[in-house]
Amino acid sequence: MSTASTEAAEPRDARDTGEARSADRSVSGAEIVFDDVTKTYPGQTAPAVDSLSLTIPAGQVVMFVGPSGCGKTTSLKMINRLHEPTSGTITIDGEDIRSKDETELRRHIGYVIQGGSLFPHMSVRDNIALVPRLLGWDKKRVASRVDELLDLVGLSPERYRDRYPRELSGGQQQRVGVARGLAADPPVLLMDEPFGAVDPITRQRLQDELMSIQEELQKTIVCVTHDIDEAIKLGDRILILQEGANIAQYDTPANILAAPANSFVEDFVGSDSSLKQLALMRVSELDLHDAVTARVGDDGAEAARAARSARQGGVIVLDDKRRPAAWVGLREAERVGTLRASSRDLEVVDHRATLNDALDSMLAASHGGVLVTGRRDEFLGVLEFDTVTEHIQTLTREARTGESDEYAITPSEDELQDSSVEDDTGSGSKHGSEDDADPSRGEQA
Amino acid sequence: MWEFVSERWQDIAYRAFQHTSLVVQALVLATVIAIAVALLVTRVKALEPVANAISAIGLTIPSFALLGLLLPLVGIGTLPSVLLVTFYATLPILRNAVVGLMGVSPLLMESAQGMGMSAFGRFLRVQLPLAWPVIMAGLRTSAQMSMGVAAIAAYALGPGLGQYIFTGLTQIGGQNAVPYAVVGTVGIIILALLLDAILLLVSRLTTSKGIRA
Ligand SMILES: Nc1ncnc2c1ncn2[C@@H]1O[C@H](COP(=O)(O)OP(=O)(O)OP(=O)(O)O)[C@@H](O)[C@H]1O
Ligand SMILES: [Mg+2]
16 A cells, blocks of 8 residues: 555545635536556556545645656556556546446547657647547537637647648657647546657747746646656646555655655655745745836847947847847847847747746857746846846755744745645646746745 | 551550559559558568568569469469469569568557557557658569560460460461560550559659658
8 A cells, every 4th residue: 555644644634625726716627536446457466456435625736756667657547547546546526437338438638648659640630639529529610629628728729730740840740749638628538658759948838828828728747757847847746656656655746845755755766855846936025126128120220229338248238019029139139230130049948947947048059048927928027147146046045044033944834734725726826927936835935 | 567566556455455454443442451461460560471471482483483372272363363473563562561661660650549549549540651752663563564474474375465476386386476575575664664653653742741752
């Protein structure tokens, strides 16, 4: 039996949270319960999953992490019956999954795997439309749903719906994969290392997008990952598994970082937990620097003059929707005459991105900072490298001396209660917007 | 030579039509059989070596010998011709169909399953379309070969241009022996080239743009 210290009280609490949420905001997700589930593959003696009991609350994102071969994928695939448990039961919204026809069950569970695994012979539209068509939706409804989903994952429908997968980049394929998983509006979305096959910067964008989609849709998402940072960033809860899908710890990211249940978790999470906390902190919680901005088509020399007098090293060029289009140095601005959109990818992060992500982007950038964007990709300001490093230093200092609670590594029980109450009313979750920063983290220094 | 052709123009055209018709019908039959057997092979892995052995050995049986074996069983005429051509036509398609169907990524097949497609839907809408270019390549090889095999079938009084070749052979030394053999042979070559061009076109039209080379 896999029992972790926090587990006994878990299911109750979790269910309470689920009910509270569904009462006052539109949770479209469903609760998933594993009850003493064991899976032994034929011809093997040791079970791949050994008596797993677990409650995944409706509308939450639960991340499965653990070493290779510990049974993450097996556990996930038992939810949509790609594997059948040897013993034990799994219920979705209280209903035993074996009571339904398996193809019918699967049509109501989104399934997204690494690389998107789009069907190469089908256009983007046909890939996304697959499950709605299986469910017998009429043509008009399917067509409008395809466009709606492409918009949701940030791909322009006109441009992309008739393309074939090979005409898309890896990140775009992955986006379409997510859109396809959400196509029939399933209450449950299963993802197996969805962002494993893309580069770090793209991965981070996809994660941000998934978070904003989830903010809106409130699905129950079960996501397998190898990447503890991804788990910390995306998960409402993280399930850390050991060999045989034994639960090492199942808790919120903050609690896992603050109080690892055992040395296995400690090793897995990594020693430098103050650095890991960067993954819990959003860009929106730090001060952004103002910058000199100009519009596409403005005069470069003039913009450069304005920047000089403001003691800025560059000019940020925005398009007509105030989205960053280029970031040019002063000399370059003077040289080009008229300012244009840059063909290069800009170092842009969403205001919801974690400090971890922001640092990643900065390392890939040439400006010692990143551009931060808000709703609809509008430019908010510049996050500078120094701001982040200062913040890290403050964190580490406070962690060492323990003289301030502000960035407490170990939140007290009360604080946790507080934050979960906040969660239920719909604000202050770690997925919240910039206005409602988590109270347990205190005011910005 | 020119005279020979213009005198028999109608007969040649009719035989060319018969020849093509025999080959096309046999190809359709062979494709269905090959895909069905290949599907079975992909489900029952133990059959794969068996199927491969049959494809390999089958092609080494001289077509004359096989025809000789068929005649006592089904008599002469069209039936042995169709059986003979279908038998040979099946083998290259079978080999390619096995390779093609097996070559579809298991990850994609599982993804299709995870999305709630039925077993038949997965085969028809994922596996077969993805294996299609490979199957079509087998079909083209098969078509070339069948053109020649169909000529042999004329020995059993089957339809087609093969009879010109046999007539030429039996009249060796006679006045028209060479024109008969040449018209039969060249006619079959022309038909084979035409059929190949058509199949190439069909292959392109029936292969999704997303996987076309
Ligand atoms: N189809 C299968 N048949 C037999 N054994 C399997 C099968 N799939 C997985 N296993 C075994 O079950 C165990 C758990 O595998 P699983 O794929 O669930 O691991 P995982 O946690 O997803 O690992 P990874 O992080 O490498 O993807 C492993 O020991 C694996 O070898
Ligand atoms: Mg796995």
